[in-house]
Amino acid sequence: MLKDLINPTNFNVLVGKLGDVLVKALDQPLGYAINWGRIWSLWPVHLETACCSVEFGAASGPRYDVERFGIIEAFGSLRQCDLVVVQGTVTRKMAPRLRMVYDQMPDPKYVIAMGACAITGGLYIDSYNVLPGVDGIIPVDVYVPGCPPRPETLIQGTMLLQEKIKRSKIG
Amino acid sequence: MSTEFSNETLEKNSNNTGLQIVKESEEDRLMTLSVGPQHPGSGHFRFTVKVDGDYIVHCDPDPGYVHRGEEKMCEYRNFIQNIPHLERPVIHDSNNITYSYSLAVEELTNIQVPRRGQYIRAIASELNRQVYTLYWLAIYGIFLGHSTMFMWPTGDRELFIDLLEMLTGARVTHAFNIPGGVRNDMPVGFSEKCLRQISYFEKRLVEYENIFYNNPLMRQRTEGVGLLTKEDAIKLGVTGSVLRASNTPYDIRKAEPYDVYNEIDFKVQYMKSCDCFARAYVPFLDMKESCYIMRQLIDKIPQSGEVRAKLQPNPKGPAGEAYRRVESGRGALGYYIISDGTPKPYRVKISVGSFRNMLALPHLLVGAKLADMPAIYWALNYWPVEADR
Numbered sequence: 370m371l372k373d374l375i376n377p378t379n380f381n382v383l384v385g386k387l388g389d390v391l392v393k394a395l396d397q398p399l400g401y402a403i404n405w406g407r408i409w410s411l412w413p414v415h416l417e418t419a420c421c422s423v424e425f426g427a428a429s430g431p432r433y434d435v436e437r438f439g440i441i442e443a444f445g446s447l448r449q450c451d452l453v454v455v456q457g458t459v460t461r462k463m464a465p466r467l468r469m470v471y472d473q474m475p476d477p478k479y480v481i482a483m484g485a486c487a488i489t490g491g492l493y494i495d496s497y498n499v500l501p502g503v504d505g506i507i508p509v510d511v512y513v514p515g516c517p518p519r520p521e522t523l524i525q526g527t528m529l530l531q532e533k534i535k536r537s538k539i540g
Numbered sequence: 541m542s543t544e545f546s547n548e549t550l551e552k553n554s555n556n557t558g559l560q561i562v563k564e565s566e567e568d569r570l571m572t573l574s575v576g577p578q579h580p581g582s583g584h585f586r587f588t589v590k591v592d593g594d595y596i597v598h599c600d601p602d603p604g605y606v607h608r609g610e611e612k613m614c615e616y617r618n619f620i621q622n623i624p625h626l627e628r629p630v631i632h633d634s635n636n637i638t639y640s641y642s643l644a645v646e647e648l649t650n651i652q653v654p655r656r657g658q659y660i661r662a663i664a665s666e667l668n669r670q671v672y673t674l675y676w677l678a679i680y681g682i683f684l685g686h687s688t689m690f691m692w693p694t695g696d697r698e699l700f701i702d703l704l705e706m707l708t709g710a711r712v713t714h715a716f717n718i719p720g721g722v723r724n725d726m727p728v729g730f731s732e733k734c735l736r737q738i739s740y741f742e743k744r745l746v747e748y749e750n751i752f753y754n755n756p757l758m759r760q761r762t763e764g765v766g767l768l769t770k771e772d773a774i775k776l777g778v779t780g781s782v783l784r785a786s787n788t789p790y791d792i793r794k795a796e797p798y799d800v801y802n803e804i805d806f807k808v809q810y811m812k813s814c815d816c817f818a819r820a821y822v823p824f825l826d827m828k829e830s831c832y833i834m835r836q837l838i839d840k841i842p843q844s845g846e847v848r849a850k851l852q853p854n855p856k857g858p859a860g861e862a863y864r865r866v867e868s869g870r871g872a873l874g875y876y877i878i879s880d881g882t883p884k885p886y887r888v889k890i891s892v893g894s895f896r897n898m899l900a901l902p903h904l905l906v907g908a909k910l911a912d913m914p915a916i917y918w919a920l921n922y923w924p925v926e927a928d929r
Contacts, residue, residue: 416578419606420631420925423675423712427701430678430694447578463577463584463605470578492625495616496609517631519711 408531409439411452416470419457421484421517428520438527447473458486458493459500471507481526482509485516577605581683581914585924591910599905601898606928614888618854619645624715629926631712633672635664636868638717643798643864644875645719649857656845657721658799659837664716666834671700672869673823680820683914684761689752696744699737706730719855721848731838738831745828753821762816766904766916769814776900779893780871781921784810785818792867806833819919854883870894870921894927
């Protein structure tokens with residue numbers, strides 16, 4: 370019995386199965402720890418696309434203070450960021466830049482579409498220079514509706530994203 | 541024997557050895573830097589600068605990242621439907637950008653605004669000027685590396701937003717000014733709350749001056765930086781606080797008084813030093829003056845009466861054109877509307893202060909140090925979304 374298992378043809382299968390068992394055993398505690406770390410250090414890219422940036426700025430003020438949730442605003446480098454908050458309308462000139470910024474970020478990365486314009490084009494749906502929603506160019510995790518969303522809504526959207534990360538599997 | 545290595549001897553030697561000497565050209569010394577749109581200090585705007593060592597020798601602004609075609613969109617909608625999307629370019633100064641639109645449409649359609657409506661408009665406009673200037677001050681503070689000056693104005697701005705929310709029902713996008721007056725009357729207790737807030741804010745302004753404007757670090761970074769003389773300011777066509785900082789007392793509220801501003805006593809605030817400090821200090825003086833104006837407005841408002849004239853469902857006037865402008869947080873903000881007699885405008889042209897102030901950016905940056913760029917750029921009182929329209 371043992372001889373059959375250890376023979377060279379079955380060896381790869383055995384290692385694979387052992388690996389699966391190991392991942393399953395470690396996924397629960399280790400995955401929880403890694404996701405916990407990701408949740409409380411969501412650093413957004415400082416890319417403003419339109420007028421929702423006013424409410425995004427107000428959210429980091431003393432009344433709403435999103436730093437409680439681990440979000441540090443106006444962060445300089447893309448390589449240390451893991452969140453894109455698309456702050457409003459994306460025009461045809463901004464769209465390639467938004468995609469370029471998203472591509473330059475390291476994995477894992479998350480996207481919040483903030484405001485009606487970022488979701489569907491909103492008030493500017495019939496304008497000649499506006500994209501009908503950003504989900505055509507980058508994948509969106511959480512949609513935050515409003516025109517512009519109140520800072521409370523943005524915080525709720527961030528907490529939803531944290532809930533999503535908490536339940537996601539690593540690897 | 542000469543030991544000097546002049547270019548001639550080098551060239552002679554190289555001819556002998558067959559080597560080529562590459563002289564350093566002017567273009568190799570210069571480096572081109574792109575600032576924005578993903579950059580903590582530029583907003584929704586990009587400009588490229590060429591630097592020679594520490595000094596900027598060329599600047600090329602590249603606006604248009606938020607161009608949403610507001611002027612074209614106006615042609616699909618009627619005069620009332622245009623209001624919500626016209627305030628989006630400056631959502632933190634939305635009462636002023638709809639103010640001049642309403643004035644132009646009233647001129648086209650011959651509507652008279654009731655007195656109480658005019659006063660409420662002016663109160664909302666002054667409140668919004670505070671909200672805008674505080675947001676601008678917060679941004680200017682954080683980009684000069686002064687974090688306290690981001691936190692304090694952002695916190696005090698929320699109190700003004702509370703007042704506007706009480707008056708209009710929305711935090712930043714009010715859609716409050718409509719052709720014919722304002723949407724609704726003042727709620728009970730608004731005047732008292734407004735006066736309490738003004739007295740609180742006047743005390744805070746003293747603290748702002750002590751911590752920010754009298755700060756030696758801030759003064760060193762802004763005094764004598766980015767000089768814009770009076771002649772250049774007029775030639776480039778800048779408006780608002782940038783023009784007034786260049787020793788030119790010009791304010792639309794005084795030069796072409798609209799609605800109730802000819803009954804109000806106030807001074808045009810200006811400074812003579814023409815540098816970045818003056819450009820940063822004039823909006824602060826405007827905030828002080830705005831508190832003074834608001835006290836008078838609340839004192840003089842008629843106690844009863846209509847706030848808006850009765851309109852037909854789709855207001856339209858005879859074919860014609862109108863141009864009206866107001867003093868917004870960034871300067872003169874004008875609307876030029878052509879009507880062909882239908883309920884929809886034939887052409888709407890928005891003339892904004894931000895775009896005019898942006899034209900001074902290449903003039904100011906050439907010759908300045910790269911480290912002075914944030915101080916010069918944000919002192920221009922520039923909001924890119926409004927400039928792109």
